[in-house]
Structures are given as C-alpha cells and as structure tokens.
Amino acid sequence: MLKELMFKNFITKIAVEAGGILREKFGKIRGIKFKDKFGDPVTEADYASEKHIISAIRKKFPTHNILSEEDGNHNRQSDYLWIIDPLDGTSNFTMDIPFFCVSIAVARKNKILAGVIYDPIHSELFFAEKGNGASLNGKKIAISNVSKSRLSRVMMAWNGINAKTLDVLKMFSDNGFAKVRAIGSAALGLAYVAAGRGDAYMSLGCKLWDVAAGVIIISEAGAKISDISGKKWDFQSSTLVAANKILHSKITK
Incomplete structure (x- = not known):
C-alpha cells in the first residue's frame, strides 16, 4: 500500500510539473522537426518535458527501466518500467490547438500498475491504479453504457x-x-x-x-x-x- 501511494503521489506530481513546462511553451514554439514519413513532429517542448520526467524518475527510482517516445529505451534489467509520452498531441501543439497532454504509466513485469494523463490547458488530471478505479481530478469516472x-x-x-x-x-x-x-x-x-x-x-x-x-x-x-x-x-x-x-x-x- 505504501509503495502504491508513493507511485500515485510521484507520478501525478511529475505529470503536473511536465504539463507546466508544456503550458509555458505553448504558442511559442519556433523550431519543429519531423521524425518519419508520416510527418510526425517533435519540438523543444517534447524534449524539455521528457528531460524533466526522466530526471525525476532517475532520482527517485534509479534502478527502474524507462521507455520514452523521444529518448528511447533505458534498460536497467528491472522488473519496473516507466512508459512516457512527454507530449501526446504534438501536431495539435505545433498548430496552437489546445488539445495535448502528458502521459505516464508505470508497470511491473508487463502489468501496468498506475497511469496518469494530464491536460495542462484545461487542468484535467486523469488517474488510475490497478484495482482502485479511475478518476478525473479526484472524482471517480466510468465509461458510458451506450450500446446502440x-x-x-x-x-x-x-x-x-x-x-x-x-x-x-x-x-x-x-x-x-x-x-x-x-x-x-x-x-x-x-x-x-x-x-x-x-x-x-x-x-x-x-x-x-x-x-x-x-x-x-x-x-x-x-x-x-x-x-x-x-x-x-x-x-x-x-x-x-x-x-x-x-x-x-x-x-x-
């Protein structure tokens, strides 16, 4: 329980901090690179957010593995894996469309333990941990029952x-x-x-x-x-x- 609480407090904290970096850079990006034939962009905001998240994980959990969109795979032979998208919705971000987020999950032996998605423009934090339900800004959420x-x-x-x-x-x-x-x-x-x-x-x-x-x-x-x-x-x-x-x-x- 203590480890689960530690993950929750830590993962939500770094997501909000990284989101603050994105919010500060939103609308101010000049240099845009493209990673592949689909024109998938990457910006200085992606790198800045990622650097902050990885640095925080390395400080708190130095032996854990990390998989991140821009920085690749850091394999420390651990059972734990942090899975990071420091800026999901980069195309929106580059076009000044306020619809993007930070996405972070932590897994153990390929089983996801907790995940957070933070939208810094609308201050919405979606969070879940295994067996404890999902929430938006601390309030429980559930999928729709529409069947048609x-x-x-x-x-x-x-x-x-x-x-x-x-x-x-x-x-x-x-x-x-x-x-x-x-x-x-x-x-x-x-x-x-x-x-x-x-x-x-x-x-x-x-x-x-x-x-x-x-x-x-x-x-x-x-x-x-x-x-x-x-x-x-x-x-x-x-x-x-x-x-x-x-x-x-x-x-x-």
Missing part, C-alpha cells in the same frame, strides 16, 4: 491514412456507427472515453507510450480492452479497442 451503434461516438487514432484506416472507417459505416472522431491525441482520446465523453476507442498503429497510461485508466473505468481482432491486448499490440462489452463486441466481430 447509431448513438455511439467513437474516438480514433491512427498513424496516417492508408488502406487499413479506410477499411476500418468502412466497417464503422457498414455497421451503423454514425460518429467517428480523430482528436489528435491518442492518450486524451482514451481518457475522454474513460470519462464517458465518448463511447468507444480505437487506435491503429499505436505505440506503447501512446496508450499505456490510457489503457489502465479506461480499464479501471470499466472498459473491455483488446486488439482490433478481439485478442488480448499486450505491450506488443499495435492496435487497441476499448469500450463497454456490447459496443466492443460490435467493433471486433
């Missing part, structure tokens, strides 16, 4: 428009899903569905740092989780579906 496709709102994240993306969008159309939204932050999409602001979530081509914190938050909020084929989601999965059991079965059938 035509009434559901699906949050999506994908890495570029390709044949797979188009096939999935066609599947939603053929099965009567009327509203599909891509909001530019995989982590916040998961957090929003966990809080009932959407009814289902799907990610195509996701990386572990995109979804790790969101996975435990939406799981603890009551969602069923799998990959797109309905198989168990794990750290190697490249797709993710999360929803209540009825909608989940309609999406993965």
Whole structure:
C-alpha cells in the first residue's frame, strides 16, 4: 500500500510539473522537426518535458527501466518500467490547438500498475491504479453504457491514412456507427472515453507510450480492452479497442 501511494503521489506530481513546462511553451514554439514519413513532429517542448520526467524518475527510482517516445529505451534489467509520452498531441501543439497532454504509466513485469494523463490547458488530471478505479481530478469516472451503434461516438487514432484506416472507417459505416472522431491525441482520446465523453476507442498503429497510461485508466473505468481482432491486448499490440462489452463486441466481430 505504501509503495502504491508513493507511485500515485510521484507520478501525478511529475505529470503536473511536465504539463507546466508544456503550458509555458505553448504558442511559442519556433523550431519543429519531423521524425518519419508520416510527418510526425517533435519540438523543444517534447524534449524539455521528457528531460524533466526522466530526471525525476532517475532520482527517485534509479534502478527502474524507462521507455520514452523521444529518448528511447533505458534498460536497467528491472522488473519496473516507466512508459512516457512527454507530449501526446504534438501536431495539435505545433498548430496552437489546445488539445495535448502528458502521459505516464508505470508497470511491473508487463502489468501496468498506475497511469496518469494530464491536460495542462484545461487542468484535467486523469488517474488510475490497478484495482482502485479511475478518476478525473479526484472524482471517480466510468465509461458510458451506450450500446446502440447509431448513438455511439467513437474516438480514433491512427498513424496516417492508408488502406487499413479506410477499411476500418468502412466497417464503422457498414455497421451503423454514425460518429467517428480523430482528436489528435491518442492518450486524451482514451481518457475522454474513460470519462464517458465518448463511447468507444480505437487506435491503429499505436505505440506503447501512446496508450499505456490510457489503457489502465479506461480499464479501471470499466472498459473491455483488446486488439482490433478481439485478442488480448499486450505491450506488443499495435492496435487497441476499448469500450463497454456490447459496443466492443460490435467493433471486433
């Protein structure tokens, strides 16, 4: 219990601190680099947030492993792994769209223990720890119970428009899903569905740092989780579906 409390206090503290760095730099970014063929951007804000988070983890837990979007994998042969996206929604950030977040999770032996997603613009902190439910700014949250496709709102994240993306969008159309939204932050999409602001979530081509914190938050909020084929989601999965059991079965059938 003491270790769980230590993780909660620490992980939320560093997420809020990193969010403060992002908030300070928002609207002031000049230099933008692109990492891949999809035009995935990275900025000085990504690096500054990441540096702060990793430094804090190294000071508090020097033997723990770290996996971070920009700085890669720091393997110390520990059972514990910190999974970090220092700025999820960088494209939004670079275009002065106030919809981005810090996402941090901690796992032990590939089981996520706790996760936090912090939106510094709206001062919203989503948090969950294994077995203790999910919360938004300290208040319990739960997924929606919408079961009809035509009434559901699906949050999506994908890495570029390709044949797979188009096939999935066609599947939603053929099965009567009327509203599909891509909001530019995989982590916040998961957090929003966990809080009932959407009814289902799907990610195509996701990386572990995109979804790790969101996975435990939406799981603890009551969602069923799998990959797109309905198989168990794990750290190697490249797709993710999360929803209540009825909608989940309609999406993965």
